[in-house]
Amino acid sequence: MSTHTSPAYIRRLRVTGFIFFLPALIYLIIFLLGPIVTALIFSFTKYTILSPPEFVGLRNYARIFSMPSFWHSLRVTFIYVFLRITVILILALFMGLVINQSIPFRGFFQSVYFIPYVFPLAVTAVIWRLLYRPFGLIDQLTTWLGIGYISWLSSDQTALIAITITTVWSATGYYSIIILTGLQTIPKEVLEAAVIDGAGTFRKFFSVILPLLKPTIFYIVIVGTINSIRGFPPFLIMTGGGPGEATRVIGLMIYEYGFTMLKMGIASSMSVVLLAIILAFTLIQRRLYRYEGA
């Protein structure tokens, strides 16, 4: 009997496979799953730096849901994510299409669009905070264009937009490469057939390319949303949530409750709500994604 088909051989492979995953599993349990469960437990306790955790049932949740500032921060987060993903999608689509063409300086354009993504996000935020200052780069630019000084970060009308511009600048190049990858899966014949049919550039884009890119776009919406929610350092660095509450996104609020005010119970219940939102969003997107037949 050949050893290659014996159950012992198969069993040994199974054990090996699991052992290869074991270090990662132990790590995931201690540093990711464990903390998630702990956050869930903390969210039902009154827990501050002064008092050890004390079970209070749903009181934290009742409290945060009756907090206007909590709802406000969810709204700010939603506006930010929506604005950011929309702009990124439009720009990345355009960039991907351009890089996919045989135009002069293709490689150069690709590099230039991508480089801001390799800048550390904290560094980008520190730099852009200076760019928005009076007499800084952007002030000089708007003055030159005749618009005059805009108090970007210190006005509640523009602060969120200003941060969105910064984080769009920082990440669009990355998403354009994902678009490019999607474009390259579209068979050349399909595109050429569209040209022969006399489809105009815009019609070709909307009727041929865009539908074929749907899976890519869904992917960007999922990953982009989660990355946008995760990326609160620019808010911490550029505005600290201000002016007023104009840019207090949920991530920043959790951070402040957990580490500035040291109300760990409240912070945990907020983070559980955030977790629920992200999971729901992921599930919906996955459903849609599957439904699209990708």
Place this chain on the structure above:
Amino acid sequence: MKGVIGNLVFRFNKIILVIIASILAAIFIVPMLYTFISSLKSTGDIFIIPIQWIPKRINWPNFTVPFVEKNFGTYFMNSLIVAVCVTVSSLFFSSLAGYSLAKFEYKGRNALFVIVLITMMIPIEVTIVPLAIIVSNLGWMNSYQGLIIPLLVSPFAIFWMRQFIITLPKDYAEAGRIDGYGEFAIFLKLIMPLCQPALGALAIFTYMGNWNSLIWPMIVASKDRFKTLPVGLVGMQSLEWTPFGEIFAMAVVALIPTLIFFLILRERLIKGMAMVGVKG
């Protein structure tokens, strides 16, 4: 006839494309250029109207003062230590786990993959409070263990490697087994070399992610000795007298390592991303 006109329209479209692409490129380049140039200027010169695109005098102390009079040398080393340790460890353990998910069949494998997918989605805000408490209880606040150990394996990296390894033919491992290699040797000597494109891109992502990270080091390191470069940089902007030239200079110092990485490995990075593809 139609062909000629079509050709002209095609050319015309292309010219417009290049023009718009150039404008976009300018928008992307100008802030970088401004940063590099400002890093060479004194604070007074930075805010002169109009902007001096060629600095009249170069203010080298922007680069030396933070290292000599402040702790930027330490911050730089700390960033390097954290990023290198995390990258090496993450590449190893994540490839091993990704290989396990991609090429072995065992009970619970799908459940493990689901765990990876879920933990990948979890933002740090959710876990950060308990994580800080764990690290604090271990006595790891203000230590390299505290900075490094909670980051050693990344679910994203496992996912990334699994997606790549699953595209490799099974024959390689089988051939290795017939040749009498042990399973770990197969992984190390046969599978890992085949993963080079994916590993290259992952190495850059992981390195960048950790070189860049701000929130976790900010929580763990309150003492100067353990602060990383981004933490030091952010600290500098809240000084009473803001040294703008120095901030720009240290920003340049912080981004140069990843920039060099990118310029050297550009092709591999982009190829790696293309290979794993968009199968979210």
